[in-house]
Amino acid sequence: MWFLQINRKYLKQFDWYMLSLLLAISIIGVMTIYSATRPVITAVQPNYYIKQIIWMLTGLAALLAAAVYDYSWLRKSAYFLYSLGIVMLVLVLFIGKRGMGAQRWLVLGPVSFQPSELFRILLIIGISKYLSTITGLLTKRTFLISLTVFGLIPFILILKQPHLGTSLVLLITFFFLVIAKKLEKKIIVTLIIFTLVVPAVAGNVLWRHLKDYQKNRIVAFIEPEADPKGIGYQIEQSKITIGSGQVLGRGYLKGSQGPLRFLPEKHTDFIYCVFAEEWGFIGSTAIIALYLLLFMRGISTALKSKDEFGRYLALGLTFMLFLYFFINMGMVLGMMPVVGVPIPFMSYGGTTLITNYIAIGILINIRMRRLALCY
Amino acid sequence: MNKEYFEKYSGITQFVVILMFFILGMRIYQLQILKGNEYREAANSNKIRVIALPAARGIIYDRNSVPLVKNKPYYYASLMPETKRTDTAGLSALLEIDEKKLIAKLRKGANQRFKSIVLKEGLTFKDIAAIEARRSDFPGLMVEPNVTRQYVFNNIGSHVIGYLGRMTVKQMESPDYDNITPETFVGQWAAEAYYDKKLRGSAGENIIEVDALGRQLKLIGQTKPTMGNDVTLSIDIGLQEAAERAFNGKSGSLVAVSPRTGEVLALVSLPNFDPNDFVMGIETEKWNAMNKDKGHPLLNRALQSSYPPGSVFKPVVAIAALEEGVTSADGGTVCNGSLEYGKYSFGCWKSHGRVSFHRAIVESCDVFFYETGKKLGIDRIEKYARLFGLGQSTGIGLRRGVDERDGTLPSTKWKHKSAKKQWFLGETFSASIGQGYVSVTPAQVALMTAMISNEGMVMPLTMLKDGNKGRHRERLDIRPETFDAVKSAMYGVINEDGGTGSAAKSNIVKISGKTGTAQVIAGRLKSEKQKERYRDHAWFIAYAPSEKPEIAVAVIVEHGGHGGSAAGPIAKEVIESYFAGKTGK
Structure with missing residues (x-):
């Protein structure tokens, strides 16, 4: 009965605030999926929203599982979990199922899932473990080791699927976390030079001489599913959809752009547009406020964590979720090129949703155990 | 030291995140408030x-x-x-x-x-x-x-x-x-x-x-x-066409099945309609005319109409009698043209004199069957008729859109349940010659004919080619001698002197069968006009070749009069067409 005792002590510390934010956003997501997939020709509502609800409930179970047991077990088995993740990524390249122009799915009996999704969490667990075992600054040697193991290998494996969005998010998360550890000055200087020179060369020499449609074509080349129909068409429609919401929106289930299949990804990557059209400026800003509160809560969890591993883990998970959110928002608002990245908790899709729920579960776990309890 | 750095770093992160949200908010403001009208217009004219x-x-x-x-x-x-x-x-x-x-x-x-x-x-x-x-x-x-x-x-x-x-x-x-x-x-x-x-x-x-x-x-x-x-489908369109033509404009129905497979080879219901009239949505006038048509072209008589079977019911009663031992193949009776029962008299269509079991079927003697029915009792008649597929829908796969009828097989229980009345012996007399409460669909009669011809093989009818393939076959628990006696009599109906079905005798193939006349109304009719409208329905069942049957047919000609002369030639034509088509190929 030991676990029940512990649970009761921790239950008081359970992060209901975080859970409420998560559920609020998810429920809005399901409602918006329902609206976005309203049929045009037939009279039958497709069951996307029901699937999403099922995934949500599965995600909740996974969240509780991830929150209940002390996350120290994650630290202990971090490298094992990380290797498992890498093996899955390699497997998916060879025996993965193709879907929508990319090889991302792994089929295990009745379940098929995208390993690259689950890998996001395993990667952050791996880096956090590595960083927490190092005392002092990251030296050149330890930096290069971590860059190879946690940066480049997963980046290349996921890029090959191909999944540009996720591989970029993970690489940026990696850099974000090693800087959180603090680096030697030499490395910082090298990194700054790199970040200035590489985009400067690539951007100024190549990118600037390209026309808009050519740039989009390059993105479309690397990520074929991102813009399969017409170059720039999706972005234009996305902006029209959001903009036409005006102040108050057209009203729930009254959006005209949503059910119309102008966007192949309307219920996945572009779900925010559908919401923005129906709920207007007031709804659009209210929902991003919910996201802001959620991310702030995540960072505050990192700050309150009882150990170093927990700090990196919480900050890393929060940052990754934020990156997904930000890249997606930048894309649908027409500020960035189309990179197929879903918006966390709202977009349709099982593996992503469940993975994000697990991430929140771990955050809740870390916050629950922030105070060293005495027995 | 490490923790301080981390706190500072997290602080900066918080600041950057808030800043990013501010940028996103500004962008949303720009799209929805500043350019909202423009985009609303663009959305409305999205072609x-x-x-x-x-x-x-x-x-x-x-x-x-x-x-x-x-x-x-x-x-x-x-x-x-x-x-x-x-x-x-x-x-x-x-x-x-x-x-x-x-x-x-x-x-x-x-x-x-x-x-x-x-x-x-x-x-x-x-x-x-x-x-x-x-x-x-x-x-x-x-x-x-x-x-x-x-x-x-x-x-x-x-x-x-x-x-x-x-x-x-x-x-x-x-x-x-x-x-x-x-x-x-x-x-x-x-x-x-x-x-x-x-x-x-x-x-x-x-x-x-x-x-x-x-x-x-x-x-x-x-x-x-x-x-x-x-x-x-299991239908042979050539046979179907021959069958529809054989009716020569008369109303009625015909169902031809293969006794070996249960596949329906032809299913006729006349008058029919041209489905091409429906494809573009039928015109109201045409639809009304079709619905008002006294001939009811939209009614599928083979499944949706039930008629008294008349004498085509007799082979089943005969089988029941032999199986239950109430008569033997050597038995017989004397027919004086009627059977007196109390103050009622039940007539035969002619005075047959001395008739054997065999001749009673060949000449369709009612008196013999009144007596046999009396010995059997209605419940045993009902039991055997049900074994041969009567009184229940055949389920030939056309149920949707075509509401198939069950018909009626009376029994003491049935009468008690439906009318809350006792069963009378007089009603047994009517039932044993296929009149009174008994009513069946042409498809059921075709199934019955097939099951007599194949000696009790249980098989559902199907409208699909190979629709019964691989299905487990069972046989009814009925002695082969019983079938021998009844089938020999059914051969006699068509091929012996004095048989009621001689009109169906063929030079091409040996046919066995049975005639039937279903009374539309009892009693005498007042006018000629009434005579036409209330004339009896003519039944004919047949299978061929007599020894190894390949096709079983049930025909009903509405108001056709006597079964042998009105429906017999149609059955013959269809069977001959079936074998002509076979040798032709």
């Missing part, structure tokens, strides 16, 4: 259309792979609901439709934003040319394709093949018709309806962007249609 791509329906074949239907493309004019007003007067002139009806249609469809409103169907090429020429005058006007049916054999087999039509309200609500556009024609009768799900296929769609005049600018998305699956 996106969803064009349905109809799927070709599966083909229905007869048992020899003769296609019974063809798919026929046709075109309809439709209008995309627009924000601007349409010139209804001009449009009604162009399409040659009533302006009031046009306005009503437009009003009804005004809410559907991305889907066109159907205005006129079945366009000729001349119509299409006229519309294309003047399309720029009517923004949103277009010509869309659809697929419908052509029924190759017109009236022949109409009750087997069925027809297509627009979805009914009931169908629209049924889950069986999910994911079908309202323009799709679905099966409404017989095979077209019953196998609709299989035949249907799934429609695709083109999502296109168009300019202000409705011309396609860009294909945004496409789902390809998939064709439906074919269905092969």
Whole structure:
């Protein structure tokens, strides 16, 4: 009965605030999926929203599982979990199922899932473990080791699927976390030079001489599913959809752009547009406020964590979720090129949703155990 | 030291995140507030259309792979609901439709934003040319394709093949018709309806962007249609045609089945109809005329009408009598033309004198069967009749759209339940010659005939070729000697002197059978006119060849009079046509 005792002590510390934010956003997501997939020709509502609800409930179970047991077990088995993740990524390249122009799915009996999704969490667990075992600054040697193991290998494996969005998010998360550890000055200087020179060369020499449609074509080349129909068409429609919401929106289930299949990804990557059209400026800003509160809560969890591993883990998970959110928002608002990245908790899709729920579960776990309890 | 750095770093992160949110907020403000009007306008004039791509329906074949239907493309004019007003007067002139009806249609469809409103169907090429020429005058006007049916054999087999039509309200609500556009024609009768799900296929769609005049600018998305699956019926269309012709304009029904497989080879119900009349939506006048027609062409008599079987019921009573030992194959009686029972008299159609079991069937002596029925009792008659498939729907796969009847097999229990009355012996007399309460459908009688001819093999009827393949066969627990006696008598009906069915005697093949006359009304008739309307129905059942039967037939000619002369030649013609067709191939 030991676990029940512990649970009761921790239950008081359970992060209901975080859970409420998560559920609020998810429920809005399901409602918006329902609206976005309203049929045009037939009279039958497709069951996307029901699937999403099922995934949500599965995600909740996974969240509780991830929150209940002390996350120290994650630290202990971090490298094992990380290797498992890498093996899955390699497997998916060879025996993965193709879907929508990319090889991302792994089929295990009745379940098929995208390993690259689950890998996001395993990667952050791996880096956090590595960083927490190092005392002092990251030296050149330890930096290069971590860059190879946690940066480049997963980046290349996921890029090959191909999944540009996720591989970029993970690489940026990696850099974000090693800087959180603090680096030697030499490395910082090298990194700054790199970040200035590489985009400067690539951007100024190549990118600037390209026309808009050519740039989009390059993105479309690397990520074929991102813009399969017409170059720039999706972005234009996305902006029209959001903009036409005006102040108050057209009203729930009254959006005209949503059910119309102008966007192949309307219920996945572009779900925010559908919401923005129906709920207007007031709804659009209210929902991003919910996201802001959620991310702030995540960072505050990192700050309150009882150990170093927990700090990196919480900050890393929060940052990754934020990156997904930000890249997606930048894309649908027409500020960035189309990179197929879903918006966390709202977009349709099982593996992503469940993975994000697990991430929140771990955050809740870390916050629950922030105070060293005495027995 | 490390923790301090981390706190500072997290602080900066918090600041950056908030800053990013601020930027996002500004961008949303820009799109929705500053440029909101512009984008709302752009959204309203978004010229996106969803064009349905109809799927070709599966083909229905007869048992020899003769296609019974063809798919026929046709075109309809439709209008995309627009924000601007349409010139209804001009449009009604162009399409040659009533302006009031046009306005009503437009009003009804005004809410559907991305889907066109159907205005006129079945366009000729001349119509299409006229519309294309003047399309720029009517923004949103277009010509869309659809697929419908052509029924190759017109009236022949109409009750087997069925027809297509627009979805009914009931169908629209049924889950069986999910994911079908309202323009799709679905099966409404017989095979077209019953196998609709299989035949249907799934429609695709083109999502296109168009300019202000409705011309396609860009294909945004496409789902390809998939064709439906074919269905092969057990019907032989040649035999079906011969059978329908053999009726020579008379009303009635015929069901021919293979006693070996249970497959239905022909299923006739006359008068019939031309399914081609239905494909484009039948005109109201035609529909009313069809419904009011005294001949009831839309009634499938083979399944939906039940008649008293008359004397074709006698073989089953005879089998029951031999099995239950109430009479033997050597038994017999003396017929004086009637049987007296109390103050009632039950007549025979003639005074037969001394008749044996064999001759009682050959000459169809009623008195013999009154006596046999009395010994058996109604409940044992009912039991055996049920074993041979009477009094229950055969379930030949055409149930949907065709409501098949069960008919009635009376018993003491049945009468107690339905009328709360006691059973009278006099009613047994009527039942034992297939009159009174007994009523059956032609399909049931065909099944009964097949089961006598194949000596009690239990098999459901099927409308599909190889529909019973692999099914476990059982035999009724009836002695072979019983079948020998009854079948020998049925051979005699047609081939012996004095047999009631000599009109069906054939030089090509040995036929066995039984005649029957179903009384429409009891008693004497007052006028000649009444005589025609209330004339008896003529029954005939037959199978051939007598030794190793390949085909079993049940025929009823409505108001045909005596079974032997009216229905016998039809049965003979169909059987001969069956064997002629076989040797011909």
